[in-house]
Amino acid sequence: MSNLISLIGLILTSTLLYIVYRVVYNLYFHPLASFPGPLFRRASRIPWSLAVLRGTAVFDAANLHEKYGPVVRLAPNELAFQDPNAWRDIMGGGTSEIPKWIGMYGVPAFLPPHIQNTISKTYHRALRKALSPGFSDASLRAQEPMIAKYIDLMMQRLNLKSQQGPVNMELWYRYVVFDIICDLAVGESFQCLESDGLHPWIVAMVEGAKPMGFLTALNMYPTMATIINPLLGLVAQGNIRLHNEMVKPMVEKRLQVGDRPDLINPLIKLYRGQDANMDELIANATTIIGAGAETSASILTAVTSLLIDNPDKLSQLTAEVRSAFSSQDQITADAVSRLPYLVACIDEALRLFPxxxxxxxxITDRKTTIVGVPVPENTVVGIWPWALYRAPALWADPNEFHPERFLADSKYVNDAREAFKPFFTGSRDCIGQNLALIEMRLVLAHVVFRFDIKRTSDPNSKDWVHKQKNLFIVWDKGPLPVQLTPVV
Known part of the structure; x- marks a missing residue:
């Protein structure tokens, strides 16, 4: 017994000494020791992980930049940059692009690689090359009648729903973008608009994304991740099998269709005859649907919230849309792209709710320089958009909704417009940005054209943007109830 107690004591003492050693090293001898940041964050990654778990990481980064300046040490081996030029230096593309960090993109470890999570430049380049034609302007314009069909159905359903009381626009925006992206990705929709509900597969996918913050926080600790990741993989096998059972028949059905000008067609050509890659085909289709729908729906909800919180801006947008069109048939992708105030409203929503x-x-794979700052090898680097887009040094009235800042208004002439990269930049920028902009502009134009929109007495109807919880990879969004009155 005494030997066991001695062994336990030795283990505890060794562990304590190692922790003390790491803290002292991180504070005084680490290559990043000279960079400013809070004491506990410089000493350990635990505060970073706790912020992710609490859902405050993006807001904390903004506060830390305000206190410590444009370059902050957020963790022992991590620097955050708040400088417009950092986009070029970190994500510039080509050989200058700093590789993605597996600490963030390696979760969950049990999923096959796809266009969003792969850290392999070669594999990403092949996927990007294959998928790009489906996301081109020409391809998406060819799909505009299909997109218009779902938007028209949404308007019909909203017209009926509006007569029954307030409408939760957060859900209805999800319905329409999921119906559109599913049709574009796998050849059929899940009929969310018709059923007034989300398909179980969509619910499972959305809910499955929420633990990503936890998994990312866990992945910061290699020893713990090595032990737990295989266990999580075993636990998740049932859900993965259920997911694949729901989506695989759709993908197989789409494969039988042959050539079709949609988002997945180029990927089918890439994988044709490679049965072993069905899992990767499903993973990429799922990523296209999830990333494409959730982001567009979130921004549509945000811009609607910001407009009803600022009635003068809503009146100006309403006047622009209704003076530009005399019928709904005139609302096309080309036409809405020429509505400067509508475009500016969406840009401003992208800034305030990135x-x-x-x-x-x-993570730097060699010594490099970012915005003139020498950065050692093996340093995690990043730009936190929420912090960058709300920096008082870069934007006038940074926390307020002013679409005019994107319309050459003299008050905002000194805004750092070059900092605004809502779809990121470089070779790893968002491949679906053209689709997202077409969807958001068309849907918003139709809603404003067909309905008068007002805030309700429900507390959720006010200041929606600042009430959402950030789960690091996604937002955990609440309802946005609004009063819709059809325009006769």
Whole structure:
């Protein structure tokens, strides 16, 4: 017994000494020791992980930049940059692009690689090359009649729902974008608009994304991740099998259709005859649907919230839309792209409610320089969009909704417009940005054209943007009840 007690004591003492050693090293001898940041964050990654788990990481980054300046040490081996030029230096593309960090993109470890999570530049380049034609302007314009069909159905359903009381626009925006993206990705929709509900597969996918913050926080500790990740993989096997059972028949059905000008067609050509890659085909289709729908729906909800919180801006947008069109048939992708105030409203929503708010974390594979600052090898670096887009040094009235800042208003002439990269930049920017902009502009134009929109007495109807919880990869969003009155 005494030997066991001695062994336990030795283990505890060794562990304590190692922790003390790591803290002292991180504070005084680490290559990043000279960079400013809070004491506990410089000493350990635990405060970073706790912020992710609490859902405050993006907001904390903004506060820390305000206190410590444009370069902050958020964790022992991590620097955050709040400088417009950092986009070029970190995500510039080509050989200058700093690689994605597996600490962020390696979760969950049991999923096959896809276009969003792969850290392999070669594999990403092949996927990007294959998928790009489906996301081109020409391809998406060819799909505009299909997109218009779902938007028209949404308007019909909203017209009926509006007569029954307030409408939760957060859900209805999800319905329409999920119906559109599912049709574009796998050849059929889940009929969310018709059923007034989300398909179980969509619910499972959305809910499955919420623990990503926890998994990312866990992945910061290699020993713990090595032990727990295999266990999580075993636990998740049932859900993965259920997910694949729901989506695989749709993908197989789409494969039988042959050539079709949609988002997945180029990927089918890439994988044709490679049965072993069905899992990767499903993973990429799921990513296209999830990333494409959730982000667009979130921004549509945010811009609606910001407009009803600012009635003067809503009146100006309403006047622009209704003076531009005399019938709904005139509302086309080309036409709405020429509505400057509508475009500016969506840009301002993207600034105030960026997706995801968190950075695309990279890790330096050699000594490099970022915005003139020498950065050692093996340093995690990132730009936190929420913090960058609300920096008082870069934007006038940074926390207020002013679409005019994107319309050459003299009050905002000194805004750092070059900092605004809502779809990121470089070779890993958002491949679906053209689709997202077409969807958001068309849907918002139709809603404003067909309905008068007002805030309700429900507390959820006010200041929606600042009430949402950030789960690091996604936002955990609440309802947005609004009063819709059909325009006769």
């Amino acid at each position: 997706q995801t708010g968190s950075p695309s974390l990279r």
